[in-house]
Amino acid sequence: MNLDLLYREHIAELCVRHARALDNSGYDQLLIHAGAPGTxxxxxxxxxxxxxxxxxxxxxxxxxxYSVLVVAAGERPRLIYFQPEDYWHKPPEDPEGSWVEHFDVVLAKSKQDIVAALPSRLERTAYIGEQPQLLGDFAAAQVNPPRLIAELHFQRAYKTEYEIACLGCANVIAARGHKAARAAFLAGGTELDIHHAYLRGAGVLESELPYANIVAVNNHSSILHYHGADRSPMLPQDIHSLVIDAGAQFRGYASDITRSYAxxxxEYAELVQAVDQEQLALVDEIQIGMDFAELHWRGHLRMAHLLSRxxxxxxxxxxxxxxxxxxxxxPCGLGHFIGLQVHDVGGYLKAPDGEEFARDPKAPFLRLVRKVEPRQAFTVEPGIYFSDMLLEELARSDNSRHINWQKVNEFRGYGGVRVEDCVVVHDSGVENQSRDAFRALAGDGAR
Known part of the structure; x- marks a missing residue:
């Protein structure tokens, strides 16, 4: 895998996409602001x-x-590279690496230097970012223009080969972390111990994670986005389950992997194995041209089979x-686009002009409904949860009579089960990057 060659092709594709989007939205050039830290x-x-x-x-x-990328059709992209002289913080290194050859780089030592390096005329310039006031006086229509943003977000669903390679690397890093976290759990570690084991295994700082780790022991697993970190050791007989949802990033591209352990x-261990098997079966059902919403409801049917079984x-x-x-x-959606953002954009876009698909009130948290197409990357994450709030609502409904409450109550202490992989769709089939990453860690029994 030659990342430098793939990156060259990636930049060429972005030049084409952005030139087309600028033309369709009526702008000559685009300023993409790296952003600024919040205090x-x-x-x-x-x-x-x-x-x-x-x-x-x-x-x-x-x-x-504070760095700024200037993009205009038919021109080489120009990067205003902010490199302040600073003894309080480590300033950025001199621009180096294979990426440099694709940009005209202008060094800026101060924020005044950044403004001075901007194009002289900004009337037909669009700005993408959060702090336009740092660069100039833009009209409201120039800041994050919806038509331009919609087209760029729509096209982001189609990953270049460079992006697919980066996503694969992010999955390998995360798999190393998951392997270490599993070992810490089976050794009787606390949620905080497991979280620290993940960081060590992945070799990352907490600030480098693409999202805050979800490390949920026992009934904490019923909270889909649990972000606590219990520090209290437990006796082995009091430890029942772990759901860990944790990812990593490589060159800014994210992975998002969830595993459940008994x-x-x-019977809980059997349920974990059963959800894992159904998740793999769902991945096998992915076909080009199907609506992702259809896959979501197939996931519901598979989880319903387990509820009955x-x-x-x-x-x-x-x-x-x-x-x-x-x-x-x-209660959640089956999956979402994955890429530059963990919940990557464009899941409801019907077309580049910003038209969206209608929302299904029966699936309010589903983030992706587009048709499955080659070069898309998304997650597949079915689960069964025993949430006190949702179970109480169910108990008050007419459907309560169909529930085996004695059995449900036996599972409440386990919280739930979730299994999540990152997959990429190709013309030739579906690549499960998460499973491939675990297989690459040979001989450990990881999945």
Whole structure:
């Protein structure tokens, strides 16, 4: 895999996409601002910097605030590279690496230098970012123009070969972290121990994660975005389950992997294995041309089969879905685009002009409904959760009579099960980058 060659092709593709989008939206050029760190209220400490995803689409520069990329049709992109003289913080290194040859680089030592290096006329210039006032006096229509943004977001669904390679590397890094986290859990570690083990295994700082790790032991797993970190050691007999949702990034591209583990043998361990098998079966069902929303409801049917098989609900699978019972146990969407952002953009865009698909009230948290096409990258993450809030709502409904409450209550202490992989669609089939990453860690039994 020659990343330098793939990056060259990636930049060529971005030049074509952005030139077309500028023309369609009526602009001559575009300023993409890396962004600026935010400062905590009434404090002098900045929040961790998160670069504008439109900026890192072009450049593997994640820690370069205030820098600006200038893009115009038919012209070589120009990077105003902010490199301040600073003894409080480590300034950016001199521009180096294979990316440099694709840009005209202008060094700026101060924010005044940045403004001075901008194009002289900005009337037909669009700005993408959060702080336009740092660069000039723009009309409201020039700042993040919806038509321009929509086309760029629509096209981001189609990954270049460079992007697919970066996503694969991000999955390998995350798999190393998951391997270490699993070992820490089975050794009886606390949620905080498991989180630290993940960071060590992945070899990353917490600020480098694409999203905050979800490390949920026992009934904490019922909270889909649990971000606690229990520090209290437990006796082995009190440890039941772990759901860990944790990713990594490579050159700004994210992975998003979830695994569930049982501490003891038993019915919960069987449920974990069953969800894992159904998740793999769902990945096998992915076909070019199908609506992702259809795959979502197939996921509900598969989870409903498990609800019936494990005698949690006394109905056939189709009836469990039809009556809406499956939504109480599987309330989230089946997946989302993955890329420059963990929940990458464009999942509801019908066309480059910004037209969107209608929302399904039965699936309010589904983030992706577009047809499956080659070069898309997305997650597949079915699950079964035992959420007190949702179960209480179910208990008050007419469907309560179909629920085996004794069995459900036995599972509440485990919280739930979720299995999530990152996949890429090719003309020749579906590449499961997460499973491939675990297989690359040979001999450890990781999945």
């Amino acid at each position: 905590a209220f009434m404090d002098d400490n900045d929040y961790p910097f998160r670069v504008n995803p439109h900026f890192k689409h072009w450049l593997p520069l994640l820690e370069h605030p 501490f003891h043998k038993g 494990f005698e949690l609900v006394r109905l056939e699978a189709a009836d469990i879905v039809e009556l809406g019972i499956s939504r109480a146990f599987f």
